[in-house]
Amino acid sequence: MLITLFLSLITLMITMVIMFIASILSKKTIMDREKNSPYECGFDPNGSARLPFSLRFFLIAVIFLIFDVEITLLLPIASIMNITNIFSWLLTSISFLIILLLGLYYEWYQGALSWSE
Template sequence: MLILLSISILTLLIASVVMILASILSKKTILDREKNSPYECGFDPKGSARLPFSLRFFLIAVIFLIFDVEITLLLPIASIIPMTNIFSYLITTSLFLSILLLGLYYEWKQGALDWSS
């Protein structure tokens, strides 16, 4: 227990020293209006650099990420077929796929997948 505590304290001490040295030795930047502009070329921008972002696109991207993560959870199921009972495999896979399809159906009915509207 004493060894674990001493290793933890030593690790914390080394990390703190490295962070303090990094903040002391880091290059300090001078805030300048031209340097903070989105173009950094010395010219004043004509319009706003902040363009409006499509909320529809963001929602579809989040839905894609959710279903992508669920597919990565689904891929290892094929590798466990020899190690499991076929009945429990079918029940588990069917339940997981039905939850995925119900989620997709819900998103479709809510209109989240309609890009044109």
């Protein structure tokens, strides 16, 4: 038990020394106005660097990712049809598709798929 504690202490000390040396070596010693300013063809920036972001687009992108992952889960279903029992395969496939369609209809009902607003 004492050896484990001693080795943990040595590991912690070595880690702290390495982090301290890295922080000292990574400091920039030369502060230049040109290097500290953002690059925009040599001119000072006119506007904000942050652009407005459409929340509707973000919601559509998240929905796309969710359904894309579900499609990748559907791909192996066709390849295991010959290996498994047809009743369990059919029950699993239909239940998965029903859950997928219920999620799609829910998103449609909530208005998350309409671009006109």
